[in-house]
Amino acid sequence: MGAVNNQLDYSSLRLGVIGGGPGGYEAAMVASSLGAAVTIVESQAVGGSAVLTDVVPSKTLIATADAMTAAADADALGIKFASAGGATGDTPGLDTSTPAPAMWADLAGVNQRLLRLAKDQSTDIHAALERKGVRIICGRGRLRPDHTIEATTDAGTELIEVDAVLLAVGASPRELPSAKPDGERILTWKQVYNLDVLPEHLIVIGSGVTGAEFASAFVGLGADVTLVSSRDRVLPGEDPDAAEVLEDVLQKRGLNLLARSRAQAVARTDDGVVVTLEDGRTVEGSHCLLAVGAVPNTADLGLDDAGVATTEAGHVVVDGVSRTTAFNVYAAGDCTGVMPLASVAAMQGRIAVAHLLGDAVKPLRIKQVSSNIFTSPEIATVGVTEADVESGAYQADVFTLSLNSNARAKMMHVKDGFVKVFARQGSGTVIGGVVVGPRASELIYPLAIAVSQKLNVDDVASTFTVYPSLSGSIAEAARRLHVHQ
Numbered sequence: 001m002g003a004v005n006n007q008l009d010y011s012s013l014r015l016g017v018i019g020g021g022p023g024g025y026e027a028a029m030v031a032s033s034l035g036a037a038v039t040i041v042e043s044q045a046v047g048g049s050a051v052l053t054d055v056v057p058s059k060t061l062i063a064t065a066d067a068m069t070a071a072a073d074a075d076a077l078g079i080k081f082a083s084a085g086g087a088t089g090d091t092p093g094l095d096t097s098t099p100a101p102a103m104w105a106d107l108a109g110v111n112q113r114l115l116r117l118a119k120d121q122s123t124d125i126h127a128a129l130e131r132k133g134v135r136i137i138c139g140r141g142r143l144r145p146d147h148t149i150e151a152t153t154d155a156g157t158e159l160i161e162v163d164a165v166l167l168a169v170g171a172s173p174r175e176l177p178s179a180k181p182d183g184e185r186i187l188t189w190k191q192v193y194n195l196d197v198l199p200e201h202l203i204v205i206g207s208g209v210t211g212a213e214f215a216s217a218f219v220g221l222g223a224d225v226t227l228v229s230s231r232d233r234v235l236p237g238e239d240p241d242a243a244e245v246l247e248d249v250l251q252k253r254g255l256n257l258l259a260r261s262r263a264q265a266v267a268r269t270d271d272g273v274v275v276t277l278e279d280g281r282t283v284e285g286s287h288c289l290l291a292v293g294a295v296p297n298t299a300d301l302g303l304d305d306a307g308v309a310t311t312e313a314g315h316v317v318v319d320g321v322s323r324t325t326a327f328n329v330y331a332a333g334d335c336t337g338v339m340p341l342a343s344v345a346a347m348q349g350r351i352a353v354a355h356l357l358g359d360a361v362k363p364l365r366i367k368q369v370s371s372n373i374f375t376s377p378e379i380a381t382v383g384v385t386e387a388d389v390e391s392g393a394y395q396a397d398v399f400t401l402s403l404n405s406n407a408r409a410k411m412m413h414v415k416d417g418f419v420k421v422f423a424r425q426g427s428g429t430v431i432g433g434v435v436v437g438p439r440a441s442e443l444i445y446p447l448a449i450a451v452s453q454k455l456n457v458d459d460v461a462s463t464f465t466v467y468p469s470l471s472g473s474i475a476e477a478a479r480r481l482h483v484h485q
Contacts (some may be wrong), residue, residue, distance in 0.1 A: 003357045009077035013037065013357070016149045016162035018141035018301070021048025022342040023332030024168035025125055027349030032132040040134060041151045041162055047122040049170050049334075050342045053190040057199060058115035058120055061193075062213060062374045064105070065220030069253075069376050076413045105221040108196040115193055128477060142168070143302040147329065148293050150302075157468065164328040167308070167316055168349060169301065171334035179205070179266035185273050186266055186288050189214065199223050199287040203275050206291035207234045209373050212246065214289055216375035219253050225284055227255060228275065230262040235373065241336035241388055241400065241420065242379045242436045245253025249377065249416050258283070266290075282323060296335040311337065317329060322352035330356065338364070339433030343370055367431075370448040372441035377417050380444035383432030384422045385449040395425040396432070401477040403437050408468035414438060419473045421457065421481060429455045446474055457481040 013036040017024045023227045038378030044052055074081070081103070129136060139158075149160040173188035175181060182326075183191045189210055200223070204215045207229030214225045223334070227234065227250075234257065235243040251257060252320030258277075265276045272286040279399045281422035295316045303310055308319040309327040315337030328354035332346030347364060354361040368384035388394045402410040403417040417437030424431050433447030450460050465471050 002313075004436075008090050013164070014162045014262060015039070015166065015353075015356070016141075016160055017041070017166045017168060017390070018143065018333075019043075019048060019166075019168035019297075019333070020046040020125075020136070020148060020169060021050050021333055021345060023127060023345035023349040024048065024116060025349075026346040027166050027330075027332065028129055028134045028374070029132060030310060030350050030353045031357070032129075032134050034353075036357075038132075038134045038276045039137065039149075039162070040129070040148060041137045041139055041154050041160070043138070043140045045122045045138075045307040046118075046126040046129060047118075048168075049172075049190070051121050051125070051343070052118050053193075055342050056071050057114040058189065058213065058217075058319045059374055060117055062376075063221075064110050064114075065217040066376055068103065068105060068222065069220040071378070075201045079438045084333060084375075095373045102287060107198045107221070110221075111173045111193045111195065115480065138462065139182055142300070143329070145302070145305045147306060147326070148210065155396045161327070166326070166349065166352055167298075167301070167303075167323075167329065167331040167335060168333045168345065169335045171274045171296045172339070173290065174293040174295050176205075176263070176266070176290065178264060179288070179319060181229070181266070181290060182452055185268050185286070186290070188290050188326060192289060195287070201226065201272070201285035201287075203228065203283055203285040203288045204291055205266070205295070206313065207231060207236065208293070209235070209238075211291035213374050214291060215255060217248060219250055219255050220376055224285075225255050226258060226285060227265045228258045228261050228263050228283070228401055232259055235379070238373065238379060239381060239420070241386070241418065242282065242396045242434055243438050244417070245416050246377065246379060250337060250375075260423065277415055294334060294340065296337065298335055299335075305315045313337065318348075320351075320363075320365075321355040321361055326357070337368065339369060339371070341369070343371075344369055362420075365452075368448070372444065374441070377414075377422070377437050378435075378440035380440035382444055382448045383430075385432060386434075388432075389422065390433050394422075395482055396422040397425055397428075398422050399477050399480045401473050401480070403470065406468070406473045407469060408470050408472070409437070411468065412438070414470075419443075420475045421460075421474070423478075423481045423483075430478070432475070435474075439470075443470055443474065446471065457483065 015031045015038045020040050028038045029378040037374045064411050085244040139151045151158045181188045203226045205228045234247045262278045264278045273288045275283045298314045309325040316331040318336045332348035352369040373379040386395045389396050400420040422432035430450035435443045465475045
């Protein structure tokens with residue numbers, strides 16, 4: 001492959017992308033818009049796991065669960081429903097002659113909808129790429145030592161000559177030797193959408209982000225859920241105050257949490273599953289969902305022969321601009337192990353193309369990445385964490401403001417949640433934040449801007465917010481961190 005410089009005619013550049021997830025298709029979009037000839041080799045469909053079996057379907061399932069949770073809490077807002085036995089008393093404007101069914105989740109319908117949305121999203125991305133002139137090959141891509149791509153399809157094998165390669169092959173659910181998924185009773189997060197009926201008792205193994213999200217969703221959908229956590233609490237790697245709020249809310253809704261309990265094996269029974277814990281205890285349920293991490297899809301890609309270094313766990317080693325250890329070979333997404341977020345994968349892909357084309361580029365800055373856990377309530381974070389401050393890595397003033405003092409939250413009957421802001425000691429520069437509450441994924445944005453643009457708490461506090469609004473608590477928390485001049 002030849003070197004790429006600022007004077008290169010981009011139309012002569014041939015970029016090969018192995019993997020069509022967010023890292024791959026975002027890079028392809030950018031490169032093709034600049035005139036490069038781009039080929040994507042994808043074994044499933046464009047969008048990858050993020051669109052087909054992970055982010056899009058899981059967040060759609062969660063949206064349904066959130067709607068049910070809101071409906072179940074509607075009585076506090078003065079909204080009445082007819083019960084399964086019919087309405088009683090005076091119900092103006094409501095025909096009570098026919099008993100109304102109780103609320104329940106039609107899981108078959110829910111899953112059909114989310115899989116349809118995932119397919120439609122994939123189709124839209126595919127069409128957008130083709131409009132940009134990107135060639136899409138449905139098959140398995142492999143990197144050869146001469147840095148060509150070997151694409152294996154139903155029609156045979158094709159060698160694709162390229163000038164640069166982006167690896168965006170993603171990751172797959174990690175399995176346990178003693179808990180083999182069967183797609184019926186023992187499930188991974190890819191297989192959970194096969195269910196036609198809501199589990200009577202779902203046992204979730206793993207209390208990280210994926211386990212917490214699915215546990216929260218199925219509690220919201222009305223299932224009995226047991227969460228097996230090897231650690232002291234839910235979300236052991238997240239903000240401890242946020243984890244405490246979520247754990248309290250979920251347990252009030254009926255979640256059975258088995259903390260400090262490690263699963264040793266999962267086996268099927270005649271009508272369900274039995275989970276055996278390391279201490280000998282057993283837990284019986286109708287289904288088991290394994291949420292014990294992910295494994296990068298880097299096996300048999302020819303990486304060693306091509307000079308691409310990987311970690312012991314199989315992740316591709318990259319630097320801040322997505323370069324691997326091989327010349328003109330880049331990598332993006334979950335296969336790099338940087339952060340398992342679709343937004344990070346997409347940014348890594350865009351950074352890779354910018355660096356390849358000699359464009360202005362800023363290395364990926366992890367402390368500027370905002371992320372969200374789609375539980376109910378949601379948990380969003382950006383920048384410096386509580387652990388960073390406690391370890392002495394950062395000196396920060398921290399202020400936490402509960403949402404129970406927010407007027408809009410009271411109107412919405414929101415009782416659980418808070419805003420936490422981290423400001424650098426002395427200067428008052430915003431360096432981190434946490435939001436717990438409804439639509440925290442949206443509310444974290446002003447704090448993300450403040451962190452990335454190095455705004456002072458006074459800048460945030462003096463910016464007008466709508467009254468009443470949940471975002472008003474962000475400004476109020478910043479106001480409490482005012483630095484006297």
